[in-house]
Amino acid sequence: MGRGKKISTINTKVYLVGSGISSLASAVYLIKDANIKPNNIFILEQSDISGGACDGAGDEENGFVIRGGRMHEEHYNCYWDLLSNIPSYDNPNISVKDETFEFNKRFVSNEQARLLRKGQKIDVSSYGLSLVDQADLLKLLFTPESMLDTLKIEEWFGADFFKTNFWYIWSTTFAFQKYSSLIECRRYMKRFIHLVDGLNRLGGIMRTKYNQYHSVILPIKRYLINLGVNFEMNTQVVDIDFFIEEEKKSATTLHILRDNQKEKIELDDDSFIFITNGSITDSSDQGSWTKAPTLKDKSSSASWKLWENIAKKDSSFGNPSVFCDHIDLQKWYSFTATLKDSTFHDYMENFSGNVDGTGGLVTMIDSNWMMSIVIARQPHFPNQSKDVKIFWGYGLYPDKEGNFIKKKMSDCNGKEILEELFYHLNIQDIMTPIIKEGKINCIPVSMPFIDSLFMPRSLGDRPKVIPSNATNFAFLGQFTEVEDDCVFTVEYSVRTAQMAVYGLFKTNKEVKPVYDSIHNPKYLLKAIKSFSS
Structure with missing residues (x-):
């Protein structure tokens, strides 16, 4: 008895676990294309805010916080299809898609200070790849994924590859580690081959007008609420019961904690559940100017515990342990600086040659933490005054001792992180007075699962969106x-x-x-030429 596609009725209900962008997008498509009544859609979110990893919060007095930023490019076919239906944050007559494309016509990415050493720009016109490196890259592109199960990047390339401009740029742009999944590295290479020849200047990379919470999440949420979709915040799904036999798998009951009270939702024949399994930003913790963030573990993560509970019930529901049991390898730390002074931004604009919004990641390759920063177009928040500036950064190696601050990045507060940054930029003389005057704040964030999706894996560790013979449920998101x-x-x-x-x-x-793009000879030839430059 196989599963067939259903025709929605006036009584069809859909429950969405989590309110990240995959759930929000599902709600849009359920209404627009599946004709589900909006008031029969229930988004169940464990926290008091939507958006998942597309976040942005804070104010000028307490400091702004962005845990991370999602880069975009014009060939995100599904994403731009979604946002073409959503009115923008500032103007209901313009879609988020049109606003973003217009914004990127005015502020074109052309990074002129991608890599630094001793506070000085490095020439990145060449990726610095040897003939062996080039051969290894091309071989990877044409090796079947089935032959790469559980392999790490460092098991494919020689030691010298990891000292090239290409690796510095590649790893910090996408947050790859040497021990990350070779399968995922290959997918990135194939998927973004059309961007490789311009990656040293971040050519083709697009950004939203504001941070992604205000530019993307809030507009979608407003759209859905106006239609009548139910957002049930502070509602945690702790387990799901299934009826499972050889030719049929159906979700039957949701077990919920709502304001710490246990509840059940029984699913009838006209009810469906979409499950976001796993999360890269669950269990995050914020530090402060004077306090380092705390690194939490899996016990504080509702999404990972839910997936573990579900996975015990059927092998087709995936293997979460591959992705969540190695926090020491998966974690990294980001920070957001809020400045009531333009000295830093003025310096970086003059030094880099990029006005805000036209650059991108600036990476200090002699930093033990492998620090990178991004200065977005200001204002990056709608509630940000003209005389307030912000920038974001992260460290790829947070467990190493700093070059100036003799502590691990993971043990540092916001003040110490900026002192290390200013040391690498050789601007301690101009920034120390700003610190003393109290015109700068920095909030660090620990994220134990941020790189979990790059852990070496095998086929089947991630469940299919719709497992075989599933009748009324699907999995959503990065895992x-x-x-x-x-x-x-x-x-x-x-x-x-x-x-x-x-x-x-x-x-x-x-x-x-x-x-x-991998099957377009034009892009492949450009990439090969850039490898050999």
Whole structure:
């Protein structure tokens, strides 16, 4: 008895676990394409704020916080399809897609200070790859994924590869470690081959007008609330019961903690559940100017515990332990600086040659922490005054001792992190007075699972969006399996939403194809030429 696509009725209900972008996108497509009544859609969120990893919060007095930023490019077919339907934050007559494309026409990425050493720009016109490195890259592109199970990047390339400009740029742009999954590295190479020749200047990278919470999440949430979708915050799904037999798998009961009270939701024949399994920002913790953040563990993560509970019930529901049991390898730390002074931004603009919003990651390759910073177009928050500036940064190696601050980054407060940064930029003389005057704040954040999606894995460790013979449920987000696309992207999350909705319901719609640049000779030849430069 196989599963067939359902035709929605006036009584069809859909429950969405989590309110990240994959759930929000699912709600949009459920209404627009599957004809589900908005007031029959229930988004169950464990916290008091939506958005998942697309976040941005704070104010000028207490400091702004962005845990991380999602980069975009024009060939995110599913993502831009979604945002073409959503009115923008500032103007209801313009879609988020149109606003973003117009914004990126005015502020074109052309990074002129991508890598620094001793506070000085490095020439990155050459990736510095040897003939052996080039051969290894091309071999990887054409090796079947099935032959790369559990392999790490460092098991494919020689030691010298990890000292090249290419690796410094590649690893810090996408947050790859040497021990990250070779499969994911290959997928990125294939998926973004059309960007490789311009990656040293971040050519083709797009950004939103504000941080992604205000530019993307809030507009979608407003749109859905106005239609009548139910957002049930502070509502944690702790377990899901399933009826499982050889040819049929159905979700039957949701076990919920709502304001610390246990509840059950029984699913009838006209009820569906979409589950975001796993999270890269769960269990995050904020530090302060004077306090380092605390690194939490899996016991504080509702999303990982839920997936573990579900995975015990059927092998097709994935293997979460691969992704969540190695926090020491998965964690990294970011920080957001808020300045009531323009000295830093003025210096960086003059030094780099990039006005804010036209650069991107600036990485200090002689930093033991492998520090990188990004100065977005100001204001990056709608409630940010003209005389207040912010920037964001992160450290890829937070367990190493700093070059100036003789502590691990993970043990540092906001003040110490900025002191280390200013040391690497050789601007202690101009920034120390700003610190003393109290015109700067910095909030560090620990994220135990941020790199979990890059852990070496095998086929089946991530469940299919719709497991075989599933009748009324789907998995969403970064820890589902989507052939040929890349995790750690908003495109991946929205693609899973399309796959879930169009896979369970009759819609006369098809999932947007993955942009297939690897089979375009023009892009492949450009990439090969850039490898050899």
